[in-house]
Amino acid sequence: MDLPGTTGGHTRHSPFIGPARLRIKRRTLLSNLEGYAFAAPWLVGFFVFTLGPFFSSIWYSLHQWDMVTEMKFIGLFNYTRIFQNDIFWKSVQVTITYVVMSLPASLTLAMILAILVNQQNPLMMFFRGVFFLPSVTSGVAVAVLWRWLFNPEFGLINYALSWFDIQGPMWLASERWALPAIAIMSLWGVGSTMLIYLAGLQSVPQHLYEAAEIDGAGLMQRFWRVTLPMMSPTIFFTLIMGMIGALQVFTQAYVMTRGGPNFATYFYVLNLYEEAFVKFRMGYASAMAWILFVAVLVVTLLQFRIAGHWVYHEAEINR
Amino acid sequence: MNLTLTSSHRKFIRTSSLNFIRYAVLLILGLVFIVPFYWMVSTSFKTPGQAYLFPPTWIPDPVSVEAYKSLWGTSVPFNLFIRNTIVIVIFSVIGTLLSSTLVAFAFARLKWWGRDVWFIVLLATLMLPYQVVMIPVYVIFRKLGWLDTYLPLIVPTYLGNPFYIFLIRQFFLTIPNDLEDAARVDGANSLRILLQIFLPNSKPVLLTVMLFAFVAGWNDFFGPLLYLRKLEQMTVSVGLSMFAGYRSPNWPAITAASTLSILPIVVMFVLFQRYFVKGIVLTGMKG
Numbered sequence: 001m002d003l004p005g006t007t008g009g010h011t012r013h014s015p016f017i018g019p020a021r022l023r024i025k026r027r028t029l030l031s032n033l034e035g036y037a038f039a040a041p042w043l044v045g046f047f048v049f050t051l052g053p054f055f056s057s058i059w060y061s062l063h064q065w066d067m068v069t070e071m072k073f074i075g076l077f078n079y080t081r082i083f084q085n086d087i088f089w090k091s092v093q094v095t096i097t098y099v100v101m102s103l104p105a106s107l108t109l110a111m112i113l114a115i116l117v118n119q120q121n122p123l124m125m126f127f128r129g130v131f132f133l134p135s136v137t138s139g140v141a142v143a144v145l146w147r148w149l150f151n152p153e154f155g156l157i158n159y160a161l162s163w164f165d166i167q168g169p170m171w172l173a174s175e176r177w178a179l180p181a182i183a184i185m186s187l188w189g190v191g192s193t194m195l196i197y198l199a200g201l202q203s204v205p206q207h208l209y210e211a212a213e214i215d216g217a218g219l220m221q222r223f224w225r226v227t228l229p230m231m232s233p234t235i236f237f238t239l240i241m242g243m244i245g246a247l248q249v250f251t252q253a254y255v256m257t258r259g260g261p262n263f264a265t266y267f268y269v270l271n272l273y274e275e276a277f278v279k280f281r282m283g284y285a286s287a288m289a290w291i292l293f294v295a296v297l298v299v300t301l302l303q304f305r306i307a308g309h310w311v312y313h314e315a316e317i318n319r
Numbered sequence: 320m321n322l323t324l325t326s327s328h329r330k331f332i333r334t335s336s337l338n339f340i341r342y343a344v345l346l347i348l349g350l351v352f353i354v355p356f357y358w359m360v361s362t363s364f365k366t367p368g369q370a371y372l373f374p375p376t377w378i379p380d381p382v383s384v385e386a387y388k389s390l391w392g393t394s395v396p397f398n399l400f401i402r403n404t405i406v407i408v409i410f411s412v413i414g415t416l417l418s419s420t421l422v423a424f425a426f427a428r429l430k431w432w433g434r435d436v437w438f439i440v441l442l443a444t445l446m447l448p449y450q451v452v453m454i455p456v457y458v459i460f461r462k463l464g465w466l467d468t469y470l471p472l473i474v475p476t477y478l479g480n481p482f483y484i485f486l487i488r489q490f491f492l493t494i495p496n497d498l499e500d501a502a503r504v505d506g507a508n509s510l511r512i513l514l515q516i517f518l519p520n521s522k523p524v525l526l527t528v529m530l531f532a533f534v535a536g537w538n539d540f541f542g543p544l545l546y547l548r549k550l551e552q553m554t555v556s557v558g559l560s561m562f563a564g565y566r567s568p569n570w571p572a573i574t575a576a577s578t579l580s581i582l583p584i585v586v587m588f589v590l591f592q593r594y595f596v597k598g599i600v601l602t603g604m605k606g
Contacts, residue, residue: 028430034509035431041418042441045478050444053455060454067458116345129592130349133356136595137584138538140556141577144563145359148570154371156358162374188355192599199600219337248448251540255560269450276454277545286454293451300446 061287066280078287090263091271099246102183110190114197132191143255146185172257175264182252182265193238200234229312236311240303244296363575370570386571397576399551400558407472408536414476415532419483424513427491441481471546483528490524491517527598530591534584555580
């Protein structure tokens with residue numbers, strides 16, 4: 001074995017490679033080729049449909065472009081126009097209000113359902129199916145169905161309210177109730193979050209509950225002191241995913257209200273979609289997409305920073 | 320002795336009353352979750368006159384199939400939408416399975432330069448909102464002349480989906496090495512190892528991915544909305560939204576269309592609930 005510096009640099013690049021090393025080199029070359037060949041579909045897709053578009057959308061955002069006439073470079077003008085646009089701020093407000101209305105409620109409901117169905121028997125399998133099914137059915141069918149349920153005159157919801165002598169609102173036709181209606185509908189889709197929580201509940205070590213019970217902890221105490229801390233990483237994950245999902249709401253608003261009445265449900269992505277594919281303001285819409293991207297990124301990073309304070313990690317007690 | 324008996328007795332009473340509450344709440348919530356579905360199906364069998372009654376009737380009387388008949392080949396050719404969607408879904412499920420399996424195998428079992436870095440990149444793309452790349456991707460398909468064809472909906476599925484690649488890779492990692500080593504000694508190449516050892520041993524995850532791809536393709540709304548404009552090309556989801564967007568909606572017909580549009584998903588769900596659950600839990604816990 002050559003010690004570095006004893007034989008001079010050129011020997012390391014010697015053309016006389018022994019047959020064994022040549023074979024190893026050929027083998028690594030082949031295995032590299034093979035690896036890249038197998039990964040090629042995704043690599044091609046990544047460059048063509050993700051990385052390339054990622055950068056060209058920054059480029060577009062600096063231009064005025066309607067896809068018909070020439071692109072015109074306008075610097076950051078799209079961004080200043082966006083920040084001066086009242087409709088933009090309205091859509092931001094609608095989206096944030098929706099997140100605040102729907103996310104805590106749906107995570108709580110998911111947790112309650114998960115606790116309720118956390119038993120091993122065939123009846124529970126049935127209930128799990130019942131709660132999970134709505135979340136796999138199509139967004140459009142769900143939105144269409146709920147439009148019918150929210151129908152002020154013949155809909156089931158106002159009929160049910162009438163049993164309690166409540167005159168139901170106009171729901172989707174009302175500026176005040178349209179957004180809450182969409183948030184209520186979103187509760188119907190908590191099934192997948194419920195399943196994630198259920199898996200989390202089942203992985204809480206049983207001995208912790210036993211220990212808490214011996215110490216005289218009641219049902220509620222066991223939930224607050226054992227279940228919740230142990231579940232906090234899972235809750236954290238669903239919170240982030242839920243927030244990212246809620247920032248990207250489109251189908252419900254498009255199908256149920258088209259953003260109305262009077263922009264009351266004009267979600268951010270609906271605004272973005274209409275700028276791009278109805279008004280064909282591609283530069284402006286690309287700038288909006290980038291603002292969304294930065295918002296998602298900031299929300300995610302912020303949550304990870306805050307998470308240190310309230311998310312419990314198993315590894316910490318094992319130290 | 321007497322003391323322990325009463326305390327276990329009390330505990331028994333408490334757990335059974337808790338169980339009673341549990342079932343009562345489950346029953347009520349279960350009903351709330353089921354009723355929208357019931358309402359959809361029951362409206363679809365009503366005549367328009369019955370649908371617009373207050374208070375509403377729970378059971379259609381008479382049971383009418385007019386709404387379903389009206390979906391066939393009228394101004395909104397729903398039968399065509401169903402056929403179109405089936406075509407797209409078949410091709411995209413095949414594409415997803417082919418490409419994601421190959422790529423997952425590369426990440427799980429092959430040694431190549433930069434593999435682990437690429438895997439991090441793959442996970443990072445999961446966090447990227449689709450809206451960021453949506454416009455440039457649209458521009459690409461437009462330049463290729465693929466608007467008003469199914470190609471923008473089908474071709475990307477042949478380029479692997481990061482989510483499914485991740486799922487399959489995790490499963491491949493659990494398959495023992497000795498099987499593979501034995502096959503390598505016998506001179507089998509990677510493709511044969513993938514086909515003859517990995518695929519037969521990965522049926523659960525492949526079924527999960529197939530179901531997810533099926534549901535995603537069947538439910539896809541944004542893709543067809545962006546790339547298809549001709550009525551006769553439309554898919555179930557966009558067709559349904561057009562249908563429901565009319566000024567004076569015909570609710571029995573719309574709910575009939577909704578029922579048909581979720582029927583395949585419900586059938587798949589009832590048959591394969593286990594695999595749906597597994598997929599959600601896997602991605603939820605490790606994603």
